[in-house]
Amino acid sequence: DQQVKQNSPSLSVQEGRISILNCDYTNSMFDYFLWYKKYPAEGPTFLISISSIKDKNEDGRFTVFLNKSAKHLSLHIVPSQPGDSAVYFCAAMAGTASKLTFGTGTRLQVTL
């Protein structure tokens, strides 16, 4: 039972354009959502998060949007850079449980 889903295993975007990574969830108890970036053979690095009381959070080139009614969130990266090429994981947390549930990841490739 995959409670957090990333339906696109890969995405290719040209340098300078916008990258949009999508994530859907099924558990209505989730109230905190995070995006992580991961390079091969390394641990995931925290990128940005959003609480369920908000619908948008922005940090530099990264913006996360949350649509609670659709149980959908997205990560926008603009402008995309070659160094953004990595696997991006969406994750969600419920209340004070503190443990994260992860999606299966989307591999982003930013081409020149």
Added chain:
Amino acid sequence: DGGITQSPKYLFRKEGQNVTLSCEQNLNHDAMYWYRQDPGQGLRLIYYSQIVNDFQKGDIAEGYSVSREKKESFPLTVTSAQKNPTAFYLCASSRDRQNSPLHFGNGTRLTVT
């Protein structure tokens, strides 16, 4: 520098042997976690601990054991009962308060033959 240290980076074992993966953090975080990553399956939670001397099973705890004798350390033992132990293992820690992101180590790649 504060962070999470996992050692070793690569580990090789024969089938039937138990093996212990090390995880140490100097972030003064209360909570620690072990995740496993397999191709195409994202990260799955094995065990987590919110306080010293206490831990809970995650989604895939069978064949694994942990201990939390010190706040800084959360070793994971992969036992011979784990049917598919070859994987990339990730340790993480957090402040264990609401809306606190997890911070990860760089992982241990375990190969069992």
